[in-house]
Amino acid sequence: MATSPSSSHDPSEADFAASGRRVFAIEAQALAAVAARLDGEFSAACRLMLGARGRVVCTGMGKSGHVARKIAATLASTGTPAFYVHPGEAGHGDLGMITDADVVLALSYSGESDEVAMLLPGLKRQGNKLISMTGRAGSTLARAADVHLDVSVPTEACPLHLAPTSSTTASLAMGDALAVALLEARGFTADDFARSHPAGALGRRLLLHIADIMHRGDEIPRVGADASVSEALVEMSRKRLGMTAIVDTDDTLLGLYTDGDLRRSLDDDQVDLRTTRIAQVMTRSPRTIGSGALAVEAAQLMETHKIGGLLVVDADNRVVGALNIHDLLRARVV
Structure with a gap:
């Protein structure tokens, strides 16, 4: 019969709050470290996405896949046409969704995700520009990319250093940074946002006559x-x-x-x-x-x-x- 892990003490409210504050502090430090590294590679990624004749295709596996979905949604709602492709499904036919006019944004913190790596030859053969977002500049994905965005963090907020925590937060923030930089470059307005959100509160306020x-x-x-x-x-x-x-x-x-x-x-x-x-x-x-x-x-x-x-x-x-x-x-x- 399975049992739950034992603990040496019953946590108090103060213990829970202290754990929560530790996570915020660690992730804030991680974001500051990533922000300090924003350089020409970030600008190059923005220019590739801004100049895309097609769409921005976001992909990633596991937790990176969840982040990639969110980045695609944020880009699409702020004026940059984007969608998410599951790398596992792409290897079984969905790669046909990606045209040679598209820019691919691939996420993998290790940079060694097998499912993402399998897509690289096909993307290169098709001539797609590739932006990678990893935590390892020397990884397979980082080296294959036209532009690499470094989202490495000093440590995960998870005390076991196993669950993606600081690293996924850093990737999410990098995605938001890309979306906002592109929004500003396009001169995207509140009216434009409302047209992408007709069912939302802002859409109703700005579009309903x-x-x-x-x-x-x-x-x-x-x-x-x-x-x-x-x-x-x-x-x-x-x-x-x-x-x-x-x-x-x-x-x-x-x-x-x-x-x-x-x-x-x-x-x-x-x-x-x-x-x-x-x-x-x-x-x-x-x-x-x-x-x-x-x-x-x-x-x-x-x-x-x-x-x-x-x-x-x-x-x-x-x-x-x-x-x-x-x-x-x-x-x-x-």
Whole structure:
């Protein structure tokens, strides 16, 4: 029957915290050592990736493979087309995914991974430029590469010096350094990032427009200026946006009536809901927004002016849509 390893004592909270701090300290020293070695090889790697006619193909085995996947994802999301190829699968057909226009970034801390080494003759034969990321400058992979990035670390954070810890952190940081350097060289912007992340929070904030979420056509609550307050309330109840536009025969905006206006009307003894015309109690020149504006702009308007909805108008002040705070919440803009 298998037993768990015995320990000489029961660790305290302070023991756990001390172990954690030791790891942070060791890995911080490792990152500082790698950063101090950034030189012309790093610049050369950036130039190869920036000038690639195809994509950056990241590969690696084991923990290096996990890091390579993350680097590929980071590159792709920051303007450098990239993907990951498993070296074991590449030797069984996936090598065909790599074209002669691609630059290959291969990771192996030892520089002697058999699965990665098997790819080298095929890549050389095809004419691919190769960037290696290893911890040994004299390794097979480092010597085969056009550019070698040295990610060697003084020691692993693992006290047994077995589990990849400091070395994988250094490789991840090197990948981030490449991605950011390329991002800056390309002039990659927040808008570009949003286009790569349409489902993310930033993507929604930078890409979603009023036209994408507003109510249109018969869904827009509107009445004429001659309607009574009670008729306006019926329209508000039917359309369920907490407001109604008051328009002329061409749908030109004349005013707005909201749930807040209704409360004020009920407190006014001079207002008879059945006989008072909506034009007498509506808000003239209400806040509006254009359909081409970003949805986040509507959220900012609502927050600034403490209002729950907006009418959408065109250049001639005709009502073309409407939305309220619930539409923004459903779109996850706020």
